[in-house]
Amino acid sequence: MNNDKERLRQIIKSFSYNYSSEPIYKLVSGATSNFYFNLKKTSMRPDGLFLIGKTVYEFKERLNLDIKGIGGLTLGADPIAYATSMYAFSQGEEIYAFVVRKEPKQHGMGLPIEGLINKGDKVVIVDDVVTTGGSTIKAIKAGEDFGLVIEAVIVLVDRCEYNGIKNIQALGYPVYSIFDINDFKDK
Numbered sequence: 001m002n003n004d005k006e007r008l009r010q011i012i013k014s015f016s017y018n019y020s021s022e023p024i025y026k027l028v029s030g031a032t033s034n035f036y037f038n039l040k041k042t043s044m045r046p047d048g049l050f051l052i053g054k055t056v057y058e059f060k061e062r063l064n065l066d067i068k069g070i071g072g073l074t075l076g077a078d079p080i081a082y083a084t085s086m087y088a089f090s091q092g093e094e095i096y097a098f099v100v101r102k103e104p105k106q107h108g109m110g111l112p113i114e115g116l117i118n119k120g121d122k123v124v125i126v127d128d129v130v131t132t133g134g135s136t137i138k139a140i141k142a143g144e145d146f147g148l149v150i151e152a153v154i155v156l157v158d159r160c161e162y163n164g165i166k167n168i169q170a171l172g173y174p175v176y177s178i179f180d181i182n183d184f185k186d187k
Contacts, residue, residue: 004058008042008051009183012157015041015048017184029132029162035181037157039128043079053083055178056154057091060084060124063176065151069123071098071115073139076128080156084126098123100139112142119147130155130177133167140171152176157184 001009018025018036025036042048060067071081081097088095098115117123125143127136136153143150150173158165158177168175 004051005055005178008048008055009179011045011048011051012037012039012042012179013184015045019185027131028134031162033159033161035159035184037129037159039076039156040079043083043128049079049083050087052080052156053085053087056080056084056126056156057087057095059154059176059178063152065124066122067095067124067151068121069096069098069115069117069148070126071100071113071117071123071139072126073100073135073142074102076135077126077139080126080128100142102138113146113148117146117148120149122149122151125150125153125173127153127155129157129159130164130168131159132162133164136164136168137171140168140173154178157181 016037016039020034023032023034025033027033043052070084071077078099085095085097096116098113098117100113104110104112125139153168153173153175155177158180160181165175
């Protein structure tokens, strides 16, 4: 693990990872778990935001993905997309962040997706944490309906529960995680 990725892991573990010996954390799915990630505690820190952008950008580069946009379902994907877009710009590359709304606006143009992307653009869908994959799948479906060409899905943390990654892969896209639960459990 490179130094920046390790620094990001430490920040997530210190500020965003919660563990209890009893399953006290209620998940979006309704299930309860012994652990919970609140990645906003990392993505709203300047160092965390910078390291997220750098790590996701470098991961995209290792995958040799040539994309115009990066985004996913608001709110979890937003800071990842913004940070990656900004870091890409610092490297001389323009990658546009976009936001998938949970519900289309009821006024104006009624767009389900906001950003400088168009039908046919190649994109990466991102998410902060995957459990069942439901939020990520919703973003993928919105992207497909909008006419985006989804090159890959990148998530910051795979909880390794409820077949989240497999559920996303079932849609036919390559799915990658930067970290999984094993990176945060005490050894």
